[in-house]
Amino acid sequence: MSALGxxxxxxxxxSREQIQLILxxxxxxxxxxxxxxxxxxxxxxxxxxxxxxxxxxxTRISFEFAEKRLSADTVNVAVQGSSVSKGExxxxxxxxxxxxxxxxxxxxxxxxxxxxxxxxxxxxxxxxAGDGKHExxxxxxxxxxxxxxxxxxxxxxxxxxxxxxAHSRVARSNIWGLLKxxxxxxxxxxxxxxxxxxxxxxxxxxxxxxxxIRWADAxxxxxxxxxxxxxxxxxxxxxYNRVFGVTSERLTRAPRELxxxxxxxxxxxxxxxSDVADGPSSVILPQVTNGVAVRMAVLYLLAGGAPDWxxxxxxxxxx
Amino acid sequence: MNPLLLRGGRVxxxxxxxxxxxxxxxxxxxxxxxxxxxxPPPDTEVRELGGKxxxxxxxxxxVHFREPGQEDLETIATGAAAAAAGGFTAVCAMPNxxxxxxxxxxxGFIVRQAIRAAKARVYPIAAITLGQKGQQLAEFGELVxxxxxAVSDDGHPLVSxxxxxxxxxxxxxxxxxxxxxxxxxxxxAGGSMHEGLVSTRLGLxxxxxxxxxxxxxxxxxxSELTGGHIHLCHxxxxxxVDLIRRAKQKGxxxxxxxxxxxxxLTHERVEGYDTHAKMNPPLREEADRDAIRQAxxxxxxxxxxxxxxxxxxxxxxxxxxxxPNGIIGLETALSLGLRELVEPGLxxxxxLLARMSTIPARTFHLPGGSLAVGAPADVVVFDPDxxxxxxxxxxxxxxxxxPFLGASLVGRVELTLVDGREVYRRG
Numbered sequence: 001m002s003a004l005g006x007x008x009x010x011x012x013x014x015s016r017e018q019i020q021l022i023l024x025x026x027x028x029x030x031x032x033x034x035x036x037x038x039x040x041x042x043x044x045x046x047x048x049x050x051x052x053x054x055x056x057x058x059t060r061i062s063f064e065f066a067e068k069r070l071s072a073d074t075v076n077v078a079v080q081g082s083s084v085s086k087g088e089x090x091x092x093x094x095x096x097x098x099x100x101x102x103x104x105x106x107x108x109x110x111x112x113x114x115x116x117x118x119x120x121x122x123x124x125x126x127x128x129a130g131d132g133k134h135e136x137x138x139x140x141x142x143x144x145x146x147x148x149x150x151x152x153x154x155x156x157x158x159x160x161x162x163x164x165x166a167h168s169r170v171a172r173s174n175i176w177g178l179l180k181x182x183x184x185x186x187x188x189x190x191x192x193x194x195x196x197x198x199x200x201x202x203x204x205x206x207x208x209x210x211x212x213i214r215w216a217d218a219x220x221x222x223x224x225x226x227x228x229x230x231x232x233x234x235x236x237x238x239x240y241n242r243v244f245g246v247t248s249e250r251l252t253r254a255p256r257e258l259x260x261x262x263x264x265x266x267x268x269x270x271x272x273x274s275d276v277a278d279g280p281s282s283v284i285l286p287q288v289t290n291g292v293a294v295r296m297a298v299l300y301l302l303a304g305g306a307p308d309w310x311x312x313x314x315x316x317x318x319x
Numbered sequence: 320m321n322p323l324l325l326r327g328g329r330v331x332x333x334x335x336x337x338x339x340x341x342x343x344x345x346x347x348x349x350x351x352x353x354x355x356x357x358x359p360p361p362d363t364e365v366r367e368l369g370g371k372x373x374x375x376x377x378x379x380x381x382v383h384f385r386e387p388g389q390e391d392l393e394t395i396a397t398g399a400a401a402a403a404a405g406g407f408t409a410v411c412a413m414p415n416x417x418x419x420x421x422x423x424x425x426x427g428f429i430v431r432q433a434i435r436a437a438k439a440r441v442y443p444i445a446a447i448t449l450g451q452k453g454q455q456l457a458e459f460g461e462l463v464x465x466x467x468x469a470v471s472d473d474g475h476p477l478v479s480x481x482x483x484x485x486x487x488x489x490x491x492x493x494x495x496x497x498x499x500x501x502x503x504x505x506x507x508a509g510g511s512m513h514e515g516l517v518s519t520r521l522g523l524x525x526x527x528x529x530x531x532x533x534x535x536x537x538x539x540x541x542s543e544l545t546g547g548h549i550h551l552c553h554x555x556x557x558x559x560v561d562l563i564r565r566a567k568q569k570g571x572x573x574x575x576x577x578x579x580x581x582x583x584l585t586h587e588r589v590e591g592y593d594t595h596a597k598m599n600p601p602l603r604e605e606a607d608r609d610a611i612r613q614a615x616x617x618x619x620x621x622x623x624x625x626x627x628x629x630x631x632x633x634x635x636x637x638x639x640x641x642x643p644n645g646i647i648g649l650e651t652a653l654s655l656g657l658r659e660l661v662e663p664g665l666x667x668x669x670x671l672l673a674r675m676s677t678i679p680a681r682t683f684h685l686p687g688g689s690l691a692v693g694a695p696a697d698v699v700v701f702d703p704d705x706x707x708x709x710x711x712x713x714x715x716x717x718x719x720x721x722p723f724l725g726a727s728l729v730g731r732v733e734l735t736l737v738d739g740r741e742v743y744r745r746g
Contacts, residue, residue: 134522
């Protein structure tokens with residue numbers, strides 16, 4: 001069993017030490033992506049299926065690069081629509097994959113709990129690449145890594161998750177990850193987009209973006225799905241931008257430099273203005289770079305990689 | 320049929336408030352005598368029941384038997400057999416079958432299938448509206464004539480307050496209750512569990528308590544307006560209990576039921592996305608569960624009903640959002656009542672049996688719920704002290720969707736009689 005257990009389903013179930021291990025393991029993997037030949041043999045001979053039941057560009061490509069740079073053999077399966085509408089149930093899909101003797105499954109699914117469902121039914125390692133509104137642990141980890149790069153620490157850092165927290169798996173993974181690493185966490189948004197009882201998780205709640213800007217060291221600005229307006233959670237995108245949008249004008253009132261994260265894809269001019277997204281405080285592209293390193297670390301650790309190797313992946317080949 | 324003497328059991332009859340060791344003689348399908356040292360007539364079968372309880376057969380006002388339409392999940396015969404195994408001598412079958420029980424022929428079909436099955440009695444509940452579409456009233460007069468004992472659009476929230484009003488008014492003609500599944504669908508849409516801290520953590524869309532309470536409040540107001548008898552199905556929240564309590568203080572014709580799962584489990588049971596904890600209304604918070612228990616103690620909630628809802632193994636073996644609502648309940652209801660309500664000292668055994676037999680009979684104007692001499696011998700015998708663990712082989716139902724598989728249960732049904740006829744015997 002690896003240092004992370006069989007699967008990575010969410011950050012709620014990880015200890016501070018396990019998160020620390022992943023982040024530390026990711027550090028040397030960053031360098032692999034900077035080499036002319038971006039490959040280490042750590043997962044040579046391992047077969048990995050990227051099983052995506054939901055459209056995703058960034059996450060799927062990031063996982064695929066991470067797998068390939070670790071020399072794994074990968075297959076991408078994109079199932080449009082839910083498994084039910086395709087006639088095959090998730091449990092049958094799982095059994096078929098098992099029968100093909102794959103080592104790992106990376107799953108993205110619109111139903112909360114789908115990754116766990118799969119993990120409980122197959123022997124392969126399962127990595128949750130986003131399940132419904134539940135968790136997106138590798139996104140949470142890459143956000144942690146990016147914050148740690150920038151601030152040199154996570155302990156005591158004040159991070160506010162802004163926007164549609166209710167429907168966000170990114171928010172949940174961030175809340176768990178940040179709290180476990182000793183950061184202070186807040187959420188900011190209209191009450192109609194905040195989940196019931198969120199303060200019981202140990203987070204501060206703001207309803208005005210200006211309060212969040214005054215409080216925070218970093219804002220993680222969540223994507224506002226356009227269907228939230230149609231479903232009656234907010235009146236209009238225009239008003240959302242005026243009341244909750246992160247604009248450079250608002251940021252000028254911050255008492256200190258505020259680091260800006262966004263999990264993407266961005267709705268420019270809705271939750272975030274372009275000059276903020278492209279501005280000097282934005283770490284949105286470093287997040288993407290770190291995504292590959294964090295996913296390499298997770299894959300490597302789940303495959304049984306030992307922490308002492310992780311300090312220097314180039315030594316893997318020597319063993 | 321030979322006479323049957325049940326000798327030396329603890330005979331509890333909530334309808335008369337009696338509880339003591341006695342003999343009970345069944346003759347020609349009726350209770351011939353209850354008393355001490357009854358001399359058995361010739362050819363009497365005698366059963367010695369020291370330590371066992373003899374009580375009126377249990378009556379469940381809320382089951383789903385899936386026939387017609389989904390006989391692979393449950394039939395009237397398998398459902399009635401499950402009922403008998405759970406100590407129930409009568410159940411009321413909800414009309415959300417396929418086709419819907421909204422006409423005389425459909426009601427008659429259920430009555431005939433139940434007679435053919437010859438297990439527990441099955442009383443049809445007919446639909447309030449044609450096709451349970453919430454638009455046009457079904458023909459209550461014809462339905463009652465064919466054997467319906469109540470009307471309900473259970474499974475489909477009756478949104479129109481106007482239709483609910485006219486249903487309550489019109490039902491008065493026939494003296495039947497209107498049973499409502501209280502749910503505001505605009506608040507519950509897309510929800511798959513109780514809205515609270517657990518739904519927040521699991522990332523599942525929640526159903527707020529207010530989705531139920533809004534309709535409970537509406538139904539109570541309409542009962543007051545019309546004088547009609549509203550029966551509120553499977554109450555799950557503390558707020559609903561408060562509303563019903565006030566309605567009863569005003570003397571309104573409001574009755575209510577609660578399920579064993581709502582007085583036993585809370586939303587924490589959904590942890591791990593356990594689809595056997597998915598039901599509608601959803602499992603709520605501890606304060607809600609405690610309020611339901613208290614309401615069963617003080618009578619705010621009149622009866623325990625199971626909402627027995629069979630589903631295929633496959634249907635529950637899937638993503639939480641996509642799994643169907645509901646669990647089977649007939650064969651664990653008495654044990655859960657004993658374990659959760661009697662053992663902790665909330666209800667006496669007699670009070671529990673009242674909420675599971677005598678009061679259900681009164682609520683829906685059904686025969687039974689009594690051991691009076693001359694009454695049909697609908698009787699349950701159970702061992703109140705038996706400890707057992709529910710395994711898949713213990714169920715007569717065609718389905719196994721229950722969160723109580725593997726649970727430690729208290730009390731076990733030994734014998735169930737309907738009209739003096741043995742419809743279940745353990746072992």
